[in-house]
Amino acid sequence: MQNMNSENLAHLLNECRYDAANKTAEVEITDSLQICLYPNSVQKIGEVVFFIARSKLEKSLWILADAVKIKKFAGFEGQKIHALPKMILLQCPLSHNNAEQIRSLFDFTRAKLIGSADSFGFGDRLGIANPAHVRAASKSKMSAVFAQQSIRELQRTHRKPAEVLDAATWAVFQEGYMRGFGADADHLKTTDDIDLMVRAGFTMFTIDPGDNLFDAADSLPQEEVSRKLATELPDYPGEKKSDCISRYAGQKIQFTENFELIPETSEVERCLLKYANVIAMTLNLYNHLKQAWPDHPSEVELSVDETDSVTTAFEHYFIVNELKRRGVTLMSLAPRFVGRFEKGVDYIGNLDEFVAEYKKHQLIAQKLGPYKIGFHSGSDKFQVYAAAAGLGIGRVHVKTAGTSYLEALRTVAACDPTLFREILDFSRNLYEQEKKTYHVSAQLARVSPAMEYGDEQLLRLFEDDDARQVMHVTFGQVLTAESTPGNYLFKDRILDCLVRNEETHYAFLTRHFARHLRPFDQVNE
Missing domain, CATH: 3.20.20.70 (Aldolase class I)
Incomplete structure (x- = not known):
């Protein structure tokens, strides 16, 4: 790594914006400050440079500007680093306030329709x-x-x-x-x-x-459907129920030459109910x-x-x-x-x-x-x-949604099998309760206790439907369970594993979503 002065750093930032590999670049700012820069994060407003980099394992937003121009960005929370001649390097946490500041400056960081x-x-x-x-x-x-x-x-x-x-x-x-x-x-x-x-x-x-x-409408006898419509369902929003029914019953609804709908009165009544x-x-x-x-x-x-x-x-x-x-x-x-x-x-x-x-x-x-x-x-x-x-x-x-969580666990299984075994057994113990709010059919008996799997077999669990669903539906408990009040049982260790093995995690995800x-x-x- 090369020690950076302000001119060298500014030059590097200008060049690495176009790095197609999109990997981190190691940069030594001073003898005591080294960062891993994300090249495609580099953005400029005039002569002020913004980028994201890691110092050790913590990501930050960094702003490079001279002492005058940096004052225009006083809304950012951060620590000024006066290690560079003629320039100030501001290290900003990835906080909500700073996200709001970034959204105010760069349109592409705001959600759109x-x-x-x-x-x-x-x-x-x-x-x-x-x-x-x-x-x-x-x-x-x-x-x-x-x-x-x-x-x-x-x-x-x-x-x-x-x-x-x-x-x-x-x-x-x-x-x-x-x-x-x-x-x-x-x-x-x-x-x-x-x-x-x-x-x-x-x-x-x-x-x-x-x-x-009202799912039960599908299985009710027709006379019960008619009775419930007449006695239990209030008038339809904005009109009488009978007007709604007559709008569809026996009417041809044409979509293509080969596809049309002509609903019967009974079908419309059941649908309305x-x-x-x-x-x-x-x-x-x-x-x-x-x-x-x-x-x-x-x-x-x-x-x-x-x-x-x-x-x-x-x-x-x-x-x-x-x-x-x-x-x-x-x-x-x-x-x-x-x-x-x-x-x-x-x-x-x-x-x-x-x-x-x-x-x-x-x-x-x-x-x-x-x-x-x-x-x-x-x-x-x-x-x-x-x-x-x-x-x-x-x-x-x-x-x-859940598939990204599973790819995170795949990363844990690959990089920290001991932690993954703890998570798997925890998930097995909770599956019967947690599955009640999901559409799943996994059989717990087909997912063995974690110690029965070798390290390579752990990774093969992600190709097994039963294991995937057992892990999928228990995510909430895995991410929020505490060993002692205020101390997560798994969440912090999972995040630490993913941060330490970021490129492995990203590789699993990009391959899966491709x-x-x-x-x-x-x-x-």
Whole structure:
């Protein structure tokens, strides 16, 4: 390493911005200060240089300027280092305040609207995977959502919305990614949820009215459906129930020469009973978002995927058309597809049947929108990606989260097998309880105690569906369990392992997400 004076350092920063390898560059500022610079993070405003670098294992934002110009950036929290002639080097923590300052200076670090473009959501439960997500997305044509977290995930990981958005900001800055990114506030159920995520700066709002869906309508006798409509369901939002039913019953809804819907009265009644409260709740949350926050950029996805019953073509049409009549514009709808979209594993079901139904969903989306069809629990659904992308119709939004957590554990298994064995046994002990809020089918008996696996066998667990799901659904407990009050049992050791083995972690993630993105990119070539 070469000792840097101010001129040498400024020259290095100017040159390394264009380093295609995007690896860290070791720089010795003084005898007592060495940093590992992320070359693609280097940005300039006039003669002031900004970059991200590690000192030991801690990442910081660094600002290089002369004594006069540095005063213009007094809003940054940091420590001045007067080691360079004529220049001041300011070392700033990757704090929320400094993320806000960076967003005020560099447009590409702020979340934006994604719109109708094909898009991919990279959920990150640890707050450390986003740079690898950026590297994967930079090689893809799909628009990226780097800040993505559900209310449930926030509660289980004890994270705050601002932490999620800040992590995405620092990631795109570190990697020099200037194409823009979305921020998805997932699984929103209340107006308080919306307010929380708007204040944090999120731009995509996924409404989850699943608790208001009356799944039992599918199995009720028709006379019971009619009775409940007449006696238990209040008048439909904005009109009489009978008017809504007559709008669809016996009416031909044409999509293509080979695809039309002519719903019978019984089908419409059953659909109304099943989804009336879903539509009312969605309308309430949508109107709150648009009326309480009229100047905030926002786009809305509707999720009806976490149900026991498949979303039929008519149900899809009914839900969106009724919302559209009431002024709701969707950027995406995530239906409950035929087959099983379980957490952390590939699609389970008849792929031909999926393709046939998926085509219908896309045709409906084109007629009523256009809007995207959303794939929730989208991690690792490689059969579906290939089938859907190969059709070459419509637009998609793919949402992933748990698969990044599993790649973090893969890194731990590769670099610290002892720690991973502790996590595996902890997860096994919690699986039966934690699986209750997820769609999974893993059998605990098929995942052995950790000591029965050799080090190489530990890595093979990540190709095993049962093991993947056991690890997937227990993430909240793994990341928040404490050995003593205030001391995490696993979280700090996991993060330390990932930081010490950053390039291994990034390599696992970029390889894994390249496989996710490739089918959609190939069809767009």
